[in-house]
Amino acid sequence: MTAISPPIRLAPVSQTxxxxxxxxxxxxxxxxxxxxxxTASELSEYLHIGAVGVRQHLTLLERDGLxxxxxxxxxxxxxxxxxxxxxxxEQHFPKTYDSLALSTINFVSDKIGVRGIIELSERWRIEQYxxxxxxxxxxVGAARVxxxxxxxxxxxxxxxxxxxxxxxxxxxxxxxxxxxxxxxYPQLCQQEIVLYEQLLHATVQREAxxxxxxxxxxxxxxxx
Numbered sequence: 001m002t003a004i005s006p007p008i009r010l011a012p013v014s015q016t017x018x019x020x021x022x023x024x025x026x027x028x029x030x031x032x033x034x035x036x037x038x039t040a041s042e043l044s045e046y047l048h049i050g051a052v053g054v055r056q057h058l059t060l061l062e063r064d065g066l067x068x069x070x071x072x073x074x075x076x077x078x079x080x081x082x083x084x085x086x087x088x089x090e091q092h093f094p095k096t097y098d099s100l101a102l103s104t105i106n107f108v109s110d111k112i113g114v115r116g117i118i119e120l121s122e123r124w125r126i127e128q129y130x131x132x133x134x135x136x137x138x139x140v141g142a143a144r145v146x147x148x149x150x151x152x153x154x155x156x157x158x159x160x161x162x163x164x165x166x167x168x169x170x171x172x173x174x175x176x177x178x179x180x181x182x183x184x185y186p187q188l189c190q191q192e193i194v195l196y197e198q199l200l201h202a203t204v205q206r207e208a209x210x211x212x213x214x215x216x217x218x219x220x221x222x223x224x
Contacts, residue, residue, distance in 0.1 A: 024049065025057050029066065029092050032085045039073055039080035058083055066092070091156075101181050109185075117187050125191040129198055136199055144200055145169050145221060161221075169221040171196070176210055176217065183211055193219070 024047060031046055032038060040058060044051040061067035070084040108116040132151050139147050145161050149171065152159040158175040182188045189211065196204045196219065203222045208214035 024053075025061060026092065028054070028057055028061065029085065029089055032067065032083060033089075033093065037070055037082040037084040039082060041080060043083075099180070101178075102184065105181060105185055117185055121185070121187040121191045124188065125195045128195055132199055141223060142169070145171065148196070148199055167223065170207075171204075171219040171221055173210075173217045174215065179210065186211065189217075196221070 027047055028043055031043060035042075038046075040051050040054045043058075044054045047054065058067055062069075065086055066089040067083050068086050069081045071082045072079040073082050105117065105120065108120055112119075132148070135151060136144055136147050142163055149159045149161050152173065156175060156177040157173040159171065159173045161172070162170045164170065176182060178188060189206075189209070193204050193206060196202075200221060200223075202224070205220045205222075206217065207220055208216060208218040210217050
């Protein structure tokens with residue numbers, strides 16, 4: 001795809017705005033979100049750093065799947081690549097899903113009561129199982145636990161696992177993407193244990209919880 005358009009005249013960036021944007025790479029993501037697509041030279045002009053440095057950051061962002069080349073901008077001289085965000089870059093921008101989800105669940109609770117919350121949390125478990133189970137197919141033991149940890153990390157749980165001499169495993173999660181909802185509706189946490197048992201074909205016991213002030217949610221996994 002080739003795009004032909006005049007150069008964009010960028011608004012100057014203030015030091016305050018730069019601080020809010022964080023690192024240079026985060027600033028690049030914000031600029032691409034704001035302008036849609038930009039060349040390395042345009043990003044260099046905005047950030048007040050060399051084009052070579054900008055291209056190095058763009059290479060890293062491409063490697064991480066956050067930025068891609070979408071075409072060329074033709075002007076006097078050599079054509080320049082146009083960069084834009086990929087769908088995966090969405091995770092780097094603030095969302096209000098927690099407040100929307102909590103408002104929705106509160107509505108269900110007011111209208112139907114505890115039964116509605118239980119049914120809603122069970123539906124969440126079933127949807128998660130249908131999403132994750134196919135990716136665990138034909139895996140056993142440590143390979144199954146490791147795959148689950150990788151899938152949880154893709155969802156933002158900051159998970160890790162440890163194998164023990166007796167054949168059991170410890171699964172630790174240092175972040176909870178549904179923290180805002182889970183604190184008010186522990187039914188989700190209860191369904192989470194059922195979900196892990198179904199996915200791992202093992203017994204799962206919770207040993208610690210972020211909701212109770214621990215540094216992580218920790219589970220003991222025991223295979224029969």
